[in-house]
Amino acid sequence: MILGGGNVSRGHLYVGRTFTRNRLGRKKLLIVFDDVSGYQQLEFLIGYFDYLNSRSRIIITSRDMQVLRNCSVEQIYQVNELFHDEALKLFSRYAFKQNHPPVEYMELSNKIVSHTGRVPLALTVLGSMLREREKPEWETVLSKITRIIDRQTYDVLKLSYDKLDDIERYMFLDIACFFVGEDKDLVETFMHATCIYAYGLHVLVDKSLLTVSKLKNKIEMHNLIRAMGREIVRTESVENPARRSRLWHHEDIYGVLKRNTGTDEVLGISLDMSKIRNIQLDPGAFSKMHNLRFLKFYNSANEMNSKVHLFQGTTLPSRELSYFYWHAYPLKSLPSDFNPRKLCALHLPYSNLEQLPNEHFFKLKYINLSHSKLTKIPDIPVAPSLESLILEGCNNLLEIPSSVGYLDKLVTLNLRDCKSLKSLPNYIHLKSLKILILSGCSNLSKFPEMLDNIKELYLGGTIIEELPSSIEYLSCLIILDLENCSRLTCLPNGICKLKCLEELNLTGCSQLGRLPDDLGSLKALKKLKV
Incomplete structure (x- = not known):
């Protein structure tokens, strides 16, 4: 018996500084420290590792990755799920x-x-x-x-949650209830907009409470950990969902909205409308939800109509609202008093919306109005922080305001299948733009220049007849898609100077006579479709 058969209580952890050095230093050992929550525990037990026999091996298990880093371990093994x-x-x-x-x-x-x-x-x-x-x-x-995790599993998993600070718990519950499968950047943006700074995200990763997929940058969480988080919220008020901080189950939400019992304790709502009957909201349905930060009405069955209906003049929560998603939003405009100064994400796909309010959305980074009935959009300087603008399938959209050309932070502009769009602003100097999608804009005959940092350019299905010679200056371009550009007759020789180009799609370019002679100089090219 290395420790003489005695038990070392927590009150005598310092025994390791003297007692274990003499006994452990001379032996070849396999030492296992299970469920270590802090480096101090190891320090109390055995001090530093340098006096141990060089042939000894130490195994440490922990729920917190940072503990292992603090111990300067040689190798970290992440335990995978069972097949x-x-x-x-x-x-x-x-x-x-x-x-x-x-x-x-x-x-x-x-x-x-x-x-x-x-x-x-x-x-x-x-x-x-x-x-x-x-x-x-x-x-x-x-x-x-x-719906409900069993108590024994819940108690074990909750140990990691209990060791989080208040901000980390706040983030964890938001993610468990609303953000699994969402883009990590969007989650961080939401946290910042609500003054919950996203530094805690890496803490949740270290404690194995969530992961971030490397390929898609999506937030992932184990089903049982997610269930544990939701159970914590459910127990805030078992009998009255309106007293819980977060609502995600369709029956609970339907009851709260139907009975108009919302309270200022509700911080977020995520409703799958495919699982409910049609409901007509009372004009004051949200009037008591003063602290609502997250509102999402989505449809997992992709039905084209909203099952949540509004009277014209219904007040929507806006004071604290940071994330607003409504699939097939039923009205032609947002309420006149809708002025969410903290809004960072506005998603209204397949909506009846015909125009946006001329409000100042200083924190707004994501707009998705795809397949809506918009005819025009206001000057976008009202959203100077915008990074993603998605207007795909807005068939009634006639023009893009010139102010779009001055959105210095815009990274993605998606105008796919905007079939009424005939031109873009003459001047576009979007220094941050990486992705421009104009595919299916069947009345668009030219595209703007001054896209120095563009990486992906999609022009398929447009009626362009030629590419400008300046395309050779798109030194960062990786993807150029010209599929079904049926009027395109030639490619400029400058296209052969695109040293980063990896994909070139010329499928369906029926009028294209020949390819440039120097196309073989595209050393980075991996995929050519003709």
Whole structure:
């Protein structure tokens, strides 16, 4: 027994500074420190590692990545989820005392494994609970776990949440309720707009409460961790959803809106309209929700009509509103008193909106009005921070105001399938613009110059007859899409000077006589479609 068989209590952790040096320093050891929450714990137990035998090995498990960095570990191993077949096998051992479910329980077992997120603790708890139970009881449990996490799993997962500070908890609950699957940059923008600074995002990653996909930059969260966060919110007021800080379940939201019982405790609402019946809102439905920061009415079934209906003159929350999403917004305009100074994201796809208010949206970074009935948009200097403007499919849009050309921070401009659009402003100097999409603008005969930093340019389906010679100065261009430019007759030789060009699409360019002789000089070119 290395420590002489005695137990070392927390009150005597400093024993490591003297006692363990003599005993551990001479031995070849495998030491495992489980569930370490801070470097101080290791320091108290054994001090620094330099006196240990060079052949000794130390394994540290922790819920916090920063703890491992503080310990200067040589290698960090991220534990992955079980594969589905592994999870099913583990569940079956506890539910049936065999490696596979009986045929008659296979479908139910697969559903339960999927809902648990393949977490071993949840699999063993549920498997033990369902052993020798009849099918109706299984179905009851399955219906519950889609909404409410079991207590034992909840208590274990909540340990990481309890160690967060107030701001980190605030962020975690917002993400668990509203932002899983959303772009990380959008989430950070929302946090800044609500004065919750996004430095805490990396803390949540370090504590394995969420991840950020490297390829798509999307926020990801394990199903059970998300369920744990939502359970924390649910327990704020089990009987009265209107007293909870965040609402996401369609039945809860429908009841609050139908009965007009919203309160200033509600900070956010995310409603899937495909799951509810049509509802006509009272003009004062939002009048008591003074602190509403997040409002999202979406439709996972992509139905073209809003199931939430408004009377003209209904007041929308605006004082604290930072994120506003309404699929198929039903009115032709936003309320005259709608002036959300903190708004950072405005998404109204497939709306009946015909015009935007001339308000100053100083924090607005994202506008998505795709497939709306807009005929014009106001001068955009009212949104000087705008980074993304999406007007795809706005068939009634006749023109783009010249002020768009002065949006210094605009990164993405999407005008795909704006079929009534005949021209763009003559002067566009968008120094931050990286992506310009004009595909399907079937009446557009030319595109603007002065796009020095553009990386992706989509002109497919336009009626352009030639590209300007100045295209050779687009030194950052990676993608050039000219698909179905049926009137394009030639390509300028300058196109061969695009040293960063990786993709060139000339499919359907029926009038294009020949390709430039020096096309082979495009050393970065990976994909050529003709």
